[in-house]
Amino acid sequence: MVTLAEVAQHAGVSASTVSYVLSGKRSISAGTRQRVEESIQVLGYHPNAGARALASSRSNIIALMIPLRTDMYVPVMMEIAIAVTTSARSHGYDVLLLTGEEGPDAVRRITGSGLADAMILMDVELDDERLPLLRDTEQPSVLIGLPADTSGLTCVDLDFGATGALCAEHLAMLGHRDIAVIGEAPAVYERHTGFAERTLDGLRSRSRELGLRVLHRPCEGGFDAMSLTLARVFDERPGTTGFVVQNESAVEPLLALLRRQGRAVPEDVSVIAICPDQVAVQASVRLTSVAIPAQEMGRNAVERLIAKLEGRGKDEVVLIAPELTVRASTGPAPATS
Amino acid sequence: MVTLAEVAQHAGVSASTVSYVLSGKRSISAGTRQRVEESIQVLGYHPNAGARALASSRSNIIALMIPLRTDMYVPVMMEIAIAVTTSARSHGYDVLLLTGEEGPDAVRRITGSGLADAMILMDVELDDERLPLLRDTEQPSVLIGLPADTSGLTCVDLDFGATGALCAEHLAMLGHRDIAVIGEAPAVYERHTGFAERTLDGLRSRSRELGLRVLHRPCEGGFDAMSLTLARVFDERPGTTGFVVQNESAVEPLLALLRRQGRAVPEDVSVIAICPDQVAVQASVRLTSVAIPAQEMGRNAVERLIAKLEGRGKDEVVLIAPELTVRASTGPAPATS
DNA sequence: CGACGGAGTCGAAGCGCTTCGACAACCTAT
DNA sequence: ATAGGTTGTCGAAGCGCTTCGACTCCGTCG
Structure with missing residues (x-):
């Protein structure tokens, strides 16, 4: 293990000089700097993290x-x-x-x-x-x-509040009246993770202004859970034509289920996902989405x-x-x- | 910031004693140990990571x-x-x-x-x-x-070699003769990532023994890529009835495409995925799979x-x-x- | 021309911890 | 009673680095 002192000796300067070359906290003549840097190269010196942390009280x-x-x-x-x-x-x-x-x-x-x-x-x-x-x-x-x-x-x-609002606006503009929000797993709400609630709040209050009816259903990911959730949505609001999906592991199941039920996307039903762009373009339908950056x-x-x-x-x-x-x-x- | 020395002083012992209490590298009397531990509690002491690393040359x-x-x-x-x-x-x-x-x-x-x-x-x-x-x-x-x-x-x-073999065996046992492997993205092979090649080798050599015909196609994830890949598979081997999917972002697209083509899973076509169990049970069909643990x-x-x-x-x-x-x-x- | 300031370098004092050797106190076994 | 071992504790010497003050040159300004 190569130490600062060895570099200093090799370069014919003091340890502190080497340290200043490294940190740039004091001016160093061009010649000295170069000699030191060469020695560092030659010896393959790497500052010891522990020593550095101890002396500077910063661990980086x-x-x-x-x-x-x-x-x-x-x-x-x-x-x-x-x-x-x-x-x-x-x-x-x-x-x-x-x-x-x-x-x-x-x-x-x-x-x-x-x-x-x-x-x-x-x-x-x-x-x-x-x-x-x-x-x-x-x-x-x-x-x-x-x-x-x-x-x-x-x-x-x-800004998940704005995200929710944006979804509402888009669906309202397209003439939808009954929309369903497929939310995160129930546990996410129980834990009071902010983003899920804020999305919902934003969506609800904008929907109120726009005259949209909103049905929110938390949903574990996966096919089976989505299947149950979807059945209950259409049961309660048969006229639902818009979906906002926040739980990404529910997206593909939802699309598959709608397809199976003979509901065409986007002719019969519109779907907005809140997910990274990559997911949106890779899905089985190119998804209208709000990106999570x-x-x-x-x-x-x-x-x-x-x-x-x-x-x-x-x-x-x-x-x-x-x-x-x-x-x-x-x-x-x-x-x- | 509380130091070892302060703990030592508070407990009325030397610094080294505190250190030994912490590390357990020398025996300490019950009384001393307890006093030290109390002081640590009271003062809220946390050993400084840098100092520890420097002195012991282990960073943990x-x-x-x-x-x-x-x-x-x-x-x-x-x-x-x-x-x-x-x-x-x-x-x-x-x-x-x-x-x-x-x-x-x-x-x-x-x-x-x-x-x-x-x-x-x-x-x-x-x-x-x-x-x-x-x-x-x-x-x-x-x-x-x-x-x-x-x-x-x-x-x-x-053991990806054995994984590939296992997939071949399962499909062979079910009577399939023409199978297709939906592999990872081409870049994964170009990079010579071991697991992808080993899976394929294992699958191929076992297939040879069992008389299976194997068609391997790398595939970027996503719907579009899968769509192209699938078309070419059926083009080249119309009799393909078994799929082994290694690229997980191709799984759902594959299922959706098969459905759309009117090929029922598993009646017309069998699909094995190599993926974590969670993915396998959450897919739109409960997938026969080899788990990645x-x-x-x-x-x-x-x-x-x-x-x-x-x-x-x-x-x-x-x-x-x-x-x-x-x-x-x-x-x-x-x-x- | 002497005082002054900046640039460049060095020495030394720690940073907070571990660990080694030393030592005192005690407990056996002879 | 004494040699020998244990057990528990302490002091001190670093670990490799940063950083502060001090010092030496110079060039510059009044």
């Missing part, structure tokens, strides 16, 4: 808490995680992966041990028990998601976090404006029979 | 390199990542997330800096450029996946790694035996027309 690590559960749509999580990791790296940070499993203790452990300089939390509940800890600590943090009380916090999220959320969160770490950056709530892309799954409401 | 961190690409089925990756993280935590390790993006440099950076004590690599190519580095270093590592040359390496993977792979990899870190544990290749579960998507081949 960002902690990322991802949900453990499997009832949330996973690709989105994965995409965010990768976006976070990639952009963190481009700022010189590594990412430590934590699962929600440990809960608030994980927050204590990380802030206490100085393992990470900052953290990003995903899957935030409306009244998340980790929040008080975050407010108390010096350690910068960013939430991906929106709790009920955002005071003293920085949050990044898709996973990449952007991850990148944005990292950028806020870095800003905070560097002293710029304030507490703020960033709501990304939703965009609805019209594809082949929505069309004018059929003439009333 | 495992690095996990996941693929960046999006052409691989993501839920499996996510599941493995979560399994790795969870079991690492239960052994007292944290997980550092790296994307394949950095390539071999990431390996150098991690081993050089002592940021992690060991690493787990996913998405291993047959002739992966990271392997020489791993063989050269002292740092323990485990691959999830199987390269061409496993000498000096520890690998954990599903993501959890087990993750857990297993961590256990081997810990064993190596503790000095037990040798280089070995662990191939998990595949299990085929018969569900509703396979049945006897239709009588030849």
Whole structure:
């Protein structure tokens, strides 16, 4: 293992000089810099992370808490995680992966041990028990998601309220009157995960203004659950012609079921999905959708976090404006029979 | 920030004693131990990770390199990542997330800096450029996946060769004669990712023994790609009655297309998927499948790694035996027309 | 022309922890 | 009673790095 001291000796300078070459915190003559950099190359030097963390009290690590559960749509999580990791790296940070499993203790452990300089939390509940800890600590943090009380916090999220409203508007504009929302699994609501409720609120209040009737049904993913849910929807509101699907693992089952029932999409029934674009274009019908901008959320969160770490950056709530892309799954409401 | 020294003072012992209480590396009297533990509680002490790493030259961190690409089925990756993280935590390790993006440099950076004590690599190519580095270093590592040359390496993977064979056997037993393999995206083969080729090899050689005719077609996920692929399959081999699908994002499109063409599953056509069980039961037909045991792979990899870190544990290749579960998507081949 | 300031470098003092050797106190076995 | 072992505790020496103050050159300005 090569140390700073060895590099210094090899380059004929003092250890501190090498350190300053590395950090750029003091000016170094061109000649010295070059000699040092050569020695680093030749010896294959890599600064020791522990020593660096100890001396500077910065680990250059960002902690990322991802949900453990499997009832949330996973690709989105994965995409965010990768976006976070990639952009963190481009700022010189590594990412430590934590699962929600440990809960608030994980927050204590990380802030206490100085393992990470900052953290990003995903899957935030409306009244998340980790929040008080975050407010108390010096350690910068960013939430991906929106709790009920955002005071003293920085949050990044898709504007799910607007997303719901957008769906309502699109369907209303096409002349639909009875619409059904296929929501996330019941557990997601019980846990009071903000995004699901906010979507619904946004959709409902805009629907009221537009004179749409809304039926909301939570739904576990999969074919069987969707089948039951769909039956009950048409049972209760036979005239339903518009669907908004939030649970992505219900999308394909829904399409298959509608097909099987002889209801054509989009001639008889329109479907809007809230999902990443990739999913929308890969489905068995090219789906009109509101995109979940996973990449952007991850990148944005990292950028806020870095800003905070560097002293710029304030507490703020960033709501990304939703965009609805019209594809082949929505069309004018059929003439009333 | 509370330090060891403060705990020591509060408990009326020396710093080294506190350290020994924490590590258990020397015997401590019951009384002292208790006083120290109380002080730790009262003061809310958390050992500083950097200092600990520096002094002990162990960071208690495992690095996990996941693929960046999006052409691989993501839920499996996510599941493995979560399994790795969870079991690492239960052994007292944290997980550092790296994307394949950095390539071999990431390996150098991690081993050089002592940021992690060991690493787990996913998405291993047959002739992966990271392997020489791993063989050269002292740092323990485990691959999830199987390269061409496993000498000096520890690998954990599903036995994809046997998986392919198993699929062939099942279809042969049901009387099918012409089968098609819907493979991963072409890029996966070009990259020489081991699992895809091994599945195919296993399937082909067993098919030869059993007298099955095999048509293999790589396929990007999604409806459009699958539609093209399927057309070409039936064009070339109109008598195809059995499908083995490796690319999970092709499963639903395939089912939808078959339905649309009026081919009933499993009466006219049988479909086997290679995918996590959850996917198989949630599909629009309950799929006969060979499970990808993501959890087990993750857990297993961590256990081997810990064993190596503790000095037990040798280089070995662990191939998990595949299990085929018969569900509703396979049945006897239709009588030849 | 002397005082001054900036650029470039060095030495030394830690950062908070682990770990080694030393030592005191006690408990056996002779 | 004494040698020998255990057991429990302490002090001190680092681990490899950052960073502060100090120092030496220079070039510059009044």
